[in-house]
Structures are given as C-alpha cells and as structure tokens.
Amino acid sequence: MRIYNSQTRKKEELVPQTGNKVGIYACGPTVYNYFHIGNARPFITFDVFRRYLEHKGYDVTFVQNFTDIDDKMIKRANEEAITVKELAERFIEAYFEDAKALGIRPATVHPKATEHMPQIIALIEKLLEKGRAYEVNGDVYFRVKAFPGYGKLSGQDMEELEDGASERLNVETEKEDPRDFALWKKQKPGEPAWESPWGLGRPGWHIECSAMSMTYLGDTVDIHCGGKDLLFPHHENEIAQSEGATDKTYVRYWMHNGFINIDNEKMSKSKGNFFTVRDIQKEYDLEAVRMFMLSAHYRSPINFSREQIAQAQASLTRLYTARDQMLFLMETAREQPLTAQEEAFMARIKQHMGRFDAAMDDDLNTADALGALFEIVKDVNVTLNEASAKEAIGFALDTEVALCEVLGLLMKKPGALPEDIQAMVDQRAQARKDKNWKLSDELRDGIKAKGYILEDTAAGQKVRKQA
RNA sequence: GGUGCCAUAGCCAAGCGGUAAGGCGAAGGUCUGCAAAACCUUUAUUCUCCAGUUCAAAUCUGGAUGGCACCUCCA
Numbered sequence: 001m002r003i004y005n006s007q008t009r010k011k012e013e014l015v016p017q018t019g020n021k022v023g024i025y026a027c028g029p030t031v032y033n034y035f036h037i038g039n040a041r042p043f044i045t046f047d048v049f050r051r052y053l054e055h056k057g058y059d060v061t062f063v064q065n066f067t068d069i070d071d072k073m074i075k076r077a078n079e080e081a082i083t084v085k086e087l088a089e090r091f092i093e094a095y096f097e098d099a100k101a102l103g104i105r106p107a108t109v110h111p112k113a114t115e116h117m118p119q120i121i122a123l124i125e126k127l128l129e130k131g132r133a134y135e136v137n138g139d140v141y142f143r144v145k146a147f148p149g150y151g152k153l154s155g156q157d158m159e160e161l162e163d164g165a166s167e168r169l170n171v172e173t174e175k176e177d178p179r180d181f182a183l184w185k186k187q188k189p190g191e192p193a194w195e196s197p198w199g200l201g202r203p204g205w206h207i208e209c210s211a212m213s214m215t216y217l218g219d220t221v222d223i224h225c226g227g228k229d230l231l232f233p234h235h236e237n238e239i240a241q242s243e244g245a246t247d248k249t250y251v252r253y254w255m256h257n258g259f260i261n262i263d264n265e266k267m268s269k270s271k272g273n274f275f276t277v278r279d280i281q282k283e284y285d286l287e288a289v290r291m292f293m294l295s296a297h298y299r300s301p302i303n304f305s306r307e308q309i310a311q312a313q314a315s316l317t318r319l320y321t322a323r324d325q326m327l328f329l330m331e332t333a334r335e336q337p338l339t340a341q342e343e344a345f346m347a348r349i350k351q352h353m354g355r356f357d358a359a360m361d362d363d364l365n366t367a368d369a370l371g372a373l374f375e376i377v378k379d380v381n382v383t384l385n386e387a388s389a390k391e392a393i394g395f396a397l398d399t400e401v402a403l404c405e406v407l408g409l410l411m412k413k414p415g416a417l418p419e420d421i422q423a424m425v426d427q428r429a430q431a432r433k434d435k436n437w438k439l440s441d442e443l444r445d446g447i448k449a450k451g452y453i454l455e456d457t458a459a460g461q462k463v464r465k466q467a
Numbered sequence: 468g469g470u471g472c473c474a475u476a477g478c479c480a481a482g483c484g485g486u487a488a489g490g491c492g493a494a495g496g497u498c499u500g501c502a503a504a505a506c507c508u509u510u511a512u513u514c515u516c517c518a519g520u521u522c523a524a525a526u527c528u529g530g531a532u533g534g535c536a537c538c539u540c541c542a
Binding site for chain 1: 469470471472473478479480481482488489490491492499500501502503504505506534535536537538539540541542
C-alpha cells in the first residue's frame, strides 16, 4: 500500500524493515482532561490504519504513549488538589472508556512517561556525551546547532528558524540559542520530580516520545504518526534527539492527520471552542462520530457540526439496515444452487471489495472505500430477497461485515429483543391476522415509544433497535 | 516574515490527463391495510475566476480571489 510521508511530501510504497512486521508509534494524549473530538481524529484514523494493515496480513506492533507528566498535568492536579499520579490514573481510565465507545482498540503497548525515567535519562546522557546537549544549573537543553539535520521534517530553514525564534520567544538567557529546547527541567518548588545526574527534575515533553518509541520499537521505527500540528516542533525535535543520539534514521514514514474545525476555525483549548467526546456522547451515538471522521480523507481538514454528525448517523443506519436485512433473510434462506444472476451478483461484490482495498491502499482513502461499501449495500438491496440462495446472502453478509470491521464500523450486534417488546410483537402478529389494524397500529406505536422500529415485510415482522 | 494546505451540486465528499463515485437532504413514483425499509426517476453539460500547455484539463503550469494551518501548550 502507498502512504503519504510528511517528510518527503510524497506517497510512498510501504515497505516495512523486516518482512511483514510493522512498528507504529502514535503520539498519545496528555492525560489531564477527557479527550476532545479533535483528539479523537488521530486515534480513529490510526486505529483504522492499524486494522487495515492487519487485514492485509501484517503483524503490527502499535505503541501509543500517555504523557502523564508535564506543565498541564501539574497545573490541573493543583487545581483539583490531587497528585499528578491520581490525575493521570483518572484520565487514563477515562481514555480507555471513551476510546472503546469510539471503536478504538487498545494499543499493543501504552507506555507512560513516568515509568520510563531510566530510558529518558540514558538518552539525555548520550546526547550530552556527543556534545548535542548541555546542562545549565540543573536544566538540560538540546543543542540545535550541533544537529545539522534540524528542520528536515518540517522543511524549515535553520536561519529562518533562528530569526523567528529570537523574535517570538522570550529570551531565556540560560539557553545558548533560542532554538534549543529543554530535555530535562529542574524541579520547581512543589513539583513532582525524579532523581537524575543533574539533580531532581522531570523530562521535557519531546524526549519522552523518543525514549519510549526507541524502547519498544528500536532505534528505527517504521511509522510514526500524530496530528499535523505536532510536525513542528514536536516531531522535528524527536528526530533531533533520537538521531542525535544514535546517528541512525529515527522514522521511515511520518503520517500526520488534518484537523477538525468548528466553523472553519481550529478547535483549541485556548479558544474554548472544543467538545469532549463525553459532551458529544450525550447527544449522539459515538459510532456516528467515527463514521463522520471516516467520511473525509484523514489529511483533509473537516468541519464539525451537528448536521454533519446527523448525516453520518443516517448513512450508518443504511449500513446497518442492509446488514440486518441479510441477517433476517439468512434465518429462512435455503441451501440451493446459485442462479446465474446470483453468481453475477457475487462477482460484483468481489469487484466492490477490490475497489475498497484499492481505495485503502491509496493512502487510506476511507471516503472512497465507503463509496465501495455503499455500492455493495445498493447491490444487496436490489438483488437479494426471500428467494435468494443462502450462499449468496452469506457471502454478501460476510463481505459487508468484514469490510466494516476494517473501518471499525457495524460494531453493534443485533441482540435478542427484551421480553416485553417480544410480547407486543407477538400480540401484534395476532392482531394483524385478525385484521385489527387499530390495535396493530397502537402496538407499533407502543414499540416505537420503547425505542424499537417495527417493519412489516413479506416474511413477517422485523424489529430493530432505534439508532 | 518563513513553511505548507485547501476551493467539486442544498449539505458532506471521492476523483491525481480520457470526458463528474458515493452518502445525506429534497421532489415525484412503485410496494404496503396504513406505515417503515427498499427500489425507480429527478436534483453539477460542469468542478472559485483568468490565462496557458495538450488531440483531450476538475485533474498539469502561471496568475488572481477567497479560506485554513504550523513557526507558541494544543491532535
């Protein structure tokens, strides 16, 4: 498959370092709050990426960290009058709850920064040895001048960066160069701290990702992903730190997702125009949020609005209706020889499957892949009925479910009806037999009031849970 | 100032040189006891605008206009 590499700015054929093994590092959340809808985009995007790679037979190791110590963590913990550790535990738990509701699978490993101090310190020591870092009064900084490749990911010119940095950043006199960034921060009063050769302190934000990525995936990782805004300086700094220490390629493919906007403006903490996943969950099924994210290419910006989520919900229902219809048909379908039409139908389904894969192979084009999926739905609705062969129905059903699983959709399985609903359905069947339309309609309304949609079909009554 | 991205129907969106996928919505119809779902028909002779290259351009080039992001904690 081809993926867009942010560093070369081209789509490149994905060729893992070793056989079919793929190592992926994804920048995870800072666990100082519930994650918002913007955070959800990379989680969903790269979850789909991972699922698709596995669907293609790759053996994927997916590492996503938790940043559980930084300025925001300390500030929030102080506000709540709890320890940073307690704060982290609370929001790590919340992360897993929200991720699950969005259909995001847990990573292979979820390393925490605070549990990797030895690795972080060792990495900093290596940089000091090589003269690519320096210590000043208990703080350690990366010496950007000593790493000639600085700027290669973001395409920034070293001198322009220097001008920009000195203009914009407050001049911290202890740094040699305004572009230098902190690897280790000396403890301030009241802050959590760890022992180090430079005294008590804590790691800078960038170094933890380098250390954890290299711990679990080696000096060179196949793919590193995250949001577009992490490209500079976070990922640029990671390259400097890791390659500065090992003199080996740090990352072979960089992938960055686009943003979610609100009214065409970036959602951000400072603007206050953001929704947490929990806010959305009060109003919408989170599977619709996932569908919404998948409806556009992951590198394009998308605009979040209620209307968009409602549209996504409606499309999702179409997917569910087709699946449930096939499940319904399977109950009564018979084993019988395929007709010529059914064979042609199955051939078309295979073609749509091919189109789905081709779309996903092309830099994870989920919007196009969804198009192929809806072609299947259409064909199913036109072709299949009570007289269809079990083999044809089963094949289309398995195909739809398998493709949806790659996207992490259609995760809700139809369950048995609650007893009271089933009783009303049975009563309505009798009423219909008696042609008692008034009672029949009342029962249908009653069932709807309880959150179920009842439909009459040639094969009898069909009931499904309202979306 | 530096570095990039985007502009396709009422809304969302694919399309990457060969004559506009798909979804949502809307209108009419078929089916139905009535519904619902589903199906059929209609909804972009045209892709922000202006030049250019080409037998051929939404797709390539140049320019204009409008919008967005990064360079500062943020996915």
